[in-house]
Amino acid sequence: MEPSYRLIQSQANRSFVFKLEPFGLHTRWHYHPEIELIYFMEGRTSAVIGESFQEFEEGDLVLLGANFPHVLQESKEFVRLHPEIAPFGLIVQFTDTFLGNDFIQKPELKPIQTLLSKAKRGLKFHKSSVEKVSDSLHKMQYLNDTRKLISLLEVLAELAETAEFDYLTPKDYFYDHTQDEDRMVRVNEYVYKHFADTITIADVAKIANMTESSFCRYFKSRTLKHFTRFLNEVRVSHACKVLRNGQSVTDAFFESGFNNQSYFNQQFKKIQKMTPMDYQKWKLKGVNPIKPKEPSISSGTPLL
Structure with a gap:
């Protein structure tokens, strides 16, 4: 089955998309040009990431590169055992030019450039790395737009300094979109x-x-x-x-x-x-x- 293109609608007066979203069964396998940071906040979620099946739970953090085919759905088994809990998470979507065509190319941001390049294969961060940014991710929803942006850059900078992650796809994985x-x-x-x-x-x-x-x-x-x-x-x-x-x-x-x-x-x-x-x-x-x-x-x- 071919993944479908997902049109990410930008939010008014914002250079990136920030949302808290449930992972429902209606979602289809899709891709989009935005890079996507996903923080799983509650429940258990099943996913197809590239060509592999994954299970994510509360506290997991994933970074997917642009045009990376994926789908997130609530785990049917988890919902059966815990019908009172609706799996959801924090999602941030942005392009590599969301702050301007050459902003991310500044020498000071070289570590973030490298991180986003690695994300083309999909990254799942180890718990030790997630602990360094989890507080910032939780607080981000309560910040105004300016501080949200600053917090996002701080989170990316922190993640760029860690080698504690796993790739979600093989080295030669590629999808022509x-x-x-x-x-x-x-x-x-x-x-x-x-x-x-x-x-x-x-x-x-x-x-x-x-x-x-x-x-x-x-x-x-x-x-x-x-x-x-x-x-x-x-x-x-x-x-x-x-x-x-x-x-x-x-x-x-x-x-x-x-x-x-x-x-x-x-x-x-x-x-x-x-x-x-x-x-x-x-x-x-x-x-x-x-x-x-x-x-x-x-x-x-x-x-x-």
């Missing part, structure tokens, strides 16, 4: 550039060099969601940014590309599980009517 990725990247870039404008299926099908019906099937098979859902998520994510800046709900509606305010309100509540006004009160005043979890686009929890 280029053709599928190129098409999805073109679509992704187009949406993020034009989401405030009118975007039709015909527009993105043309970008992908496909018929409209073929594109719809292709996009759904690769991302497990309809294109309209993805577009609405991008627009709502931008609306969240506008609301966090203290602008009005009307501003958020106009600037995010929706052409009907009733539909905007409907989609915002569907994706965020709260109204635009409630979201703004939550972010600016700390009034949280539903106590949402840390955001995850794939799991339907609020987008920060």
